Amino acid sequence: MMVMNRRRGKVRDNRSHGRQTIAAGVMAWEFQLIIIEDVLDREQALAIGEALGQAPFQDGSLTAGSAARKVKQNMQARGDDAGVAALGDRVRLALDNNARVRRLLRPVRWSNLLFSRYGTGQHYGLHADNAAMVDEHGWPLRTDVSFTLFLSDPDTYSGGALLIPDPSGDRAFRLAAGSAVFYPTGLLHQVTPVTAGVRLACVGWIQSLVRRPDQRDILHDLEGLRDQSDEAASLILDKTIGNLLRMWGEA
Numbered sequence: 001m002m003v004m005n006r007r008r009g010k011v012r013d014n015r016s017h018g019r020q021t022i023a024a025g026v027m028a029w030e031f032q033l034i035i036i037e038d039v040l041d042r043e044q045a046l047a048i049g050e051a052l053g054q055a056p057f058q059d060g061s062l063t064a065g066s067a068a069r070k071v072k073q074n075m076q077a078r079g080d081d082a083g084v085a086a087l088g089d090r091v092r093l094a095l096d097n098n099a100r101v102r103r104l105l106r107p108v109r110w111s112n113l114l115f116s117r118y119g120t121g122q123h124y125g126l127h128a129d130n131a132a133m134v135d136e137h138g139w140p141l142r143t144d145v146s147f148t149l150f151l152s153d154p155d156t157y158s159g160g161a162l163l164i165p166d167p168s169g170d171r172a173f174r175l176a177a178g179s180a181v182f183y184p185t186g187l188l189h190q191v192t193p194v195t196a197g198v199r200l201a202c203v204g205w206i207q208s209l210v211r212r213p214d215q216r217d218i219l220h221d222l223e224g225l226r227d228q229s230d231e232a233a234s235l236i237l238d239k240t241i242g243n244l245l246r247m248w249g250e251a
Contacts, residue, residue: 046151088202
């Protein structure tokens with residue numbers, strides 16, 4: 001799992017193009033961006049991708065906002081299909097059960113999950129996601145975090161990178177099947193054209209208990225310190241974390 005954020009000087013070694021190692025498998029970047037490997041294991045991810053081969057798809061622009069609709073060229077599985085809904089439940093269960101997702105992102109509400117398919121020549125131009133959507137139960141949802149969970153092995157297609165512009169250099173991601181990228185919803189991003197093969201992914205949005213990523217980062221750091229502290233220090237950190245959650249939390 002990798003964590004990427006704006007806080008410099010936080011970590012000690014392995015600096016490379018703005019990336020820093022916090023711990024084994026945990027990385028820091030110049031803006032808050034999190035990569036969690038193996039949200040699904042590879043076999044689970046590929047099995048979902050295979051099942052999507054039998055699912056009904058429709059023009060992806062039907063689920064985009066007015067601005068994004070102009071630059072969106074992909075296909076999306078129909079959410080009203082029972083089989084597609086069942087696949088979404090499998091992904092959601094894996095996300096709910098992932099301790100890193102819970103600890104780093106603190107989700108309290110989720111959008112419906114969408115399955116996207118990009119064939120040769122398809123892409124999603126530069127855009128920002130909507131600030132407000134509806135959750136899986138139809139209630140208003142503030143979109144704090146966007147994510148893409150990859151369902152195709154990167155060697156089965158060309159192009160199709162999730163690209164996030166950054167002043168120090170664009171960040172392009174083509175992750176292994178089952179791994180996911182989480183990033184602040186306000187960031188501009190795009191999916192570059194697929195030049196060969198088929199790219200399958202699951203995308204969704206999270207409303208967090210703590211809307212600001214820097215505050216979530218502080219809580220994560222404090223919890224890490226608590227886990228390494230003696231009983232007396234752990235008790236104080238428990239109190240501090242609880243008080244910060246009361247200050248920052250928005251249920």
